[in-house]
Amino acid sequence: MSITRFYLLCEPEGNQCIADMNEAAPYSVEKIPCPIERGHARGRRNSPLDLVVPCDPALDVVFTWMSECLIQESVRLIFESEGLTGFSTLPARAKIKKTGTSIPVQELAVTGWGGMAPEATGMREVERCPGCGHLVYSRLEAPEKLIDIHNWDGSDFFIIWPLPRFRFVSERVVEVCKRHAVTGVAFSQNWPTAQREGAGYSPGRLSYYMSRDRPRLLGATLGID
Numbered sequence: 001m002s003i004t005r006f007y008l009l010c011e012p013e014g015n016q017c018i019a020d021m022n023e024a025a026p027y028s029v030e031k032i033p034c035p036i037e038r039g040h041a042r043g044r045r046n047s048p049l050d051l052v053v054p055c056d057p058a059l060d061v062v063f064t065w066m067s068e069c070l071i072q073e074s075v076r077l078i079f080e081s082e083g084l085t086g087f088s089t090l091p092a093r094a095k096i097k098k099t100g101t102s103i104p105v106q107e108l109a110v111t112g113w114g115g116m117a118p119e120a121t122g123m124r125e126v127e128r129c130p131g132c133g134h135l136v137y138s139r140l141e142a143p144e145k146l147i148d149i150h151n152w153d154g155s156d157f158f159i160i161w162p163l164p165r166f167r168f169v170s171e172r173v174v175e176v177c178k179r180h181a182v183t184g185v186a187f188s189q190n191w192p193t194a195q196r197e198g199a200g201y202s203p204g205r206l207s208y209y210m211s212r213d214r215p216r217l218l219g220a221t222l223g224i225d
């Protein structure tokens with residue numbers, strides 16, 4: 001069995017085509033209050049992304065200022081026909097800033113699972129609010145220990161909790177994107193950097209990043225869904 005290499009799916013360096021929210025159609029936010037601690041109150045987007053893309057033509061993969069990732073329909077078809085696993089798509093809208101032309105996009109949601117960050121990374125749960133489910137994890141000290149192959153479900157796209165915005169991918173994803181010359185995306189082996197200061201991470205809950213039954217399936221026993 002060959003050793004699988006992993007990458008992070010990220011924006012190309014110096015990316016000039018970061019999509020902005022369409023101010024004419026602001027998204028709606030579900031407020032999550034906390035009966036115990038006011039500082040826990042937060043919002044969770046509960047409507048599709050609606051974006052304005054500054055470049056024309058748009059790239060195949062488009063990132064937003066909030067690090068959301070959108071893929072054009074053509075990319076979704078490539079991923080599906082190549083049999084890549086560990087992702088789903090959520091409805092989204094986007095248009096070209098200059099012309100107003102709409103682009104067929106969907107938000108990429110990573111559903112593959114790389115498990116909980118191993119203890120060796122330094123990340124531990126340090127707070128769990130019984131009132132609102134707010135979670136806090138200690139900081140990442142050893143990023144190189146994030147992937148534990150035994151925790152990985154084998155998906156081509158996967159996340160490791162509590163770092164849901166880091167989209168880990170298999171070598172196959174890199175190869176497929178290269179072969180199809182997919183634009184707007186880069187692959188890096190520079191793992192998230194160690195945090196030297198700060199309190200750590202408050203990623204919210206798994207269900208903020210995936211839809212349908214997946215968060216419950218993965219996270220219910222861990223209490224993070």
Ligand SMILES: [Zn+2]
Nearest residue numbers: 034040129132
């Ligand atoms: Zn709370």
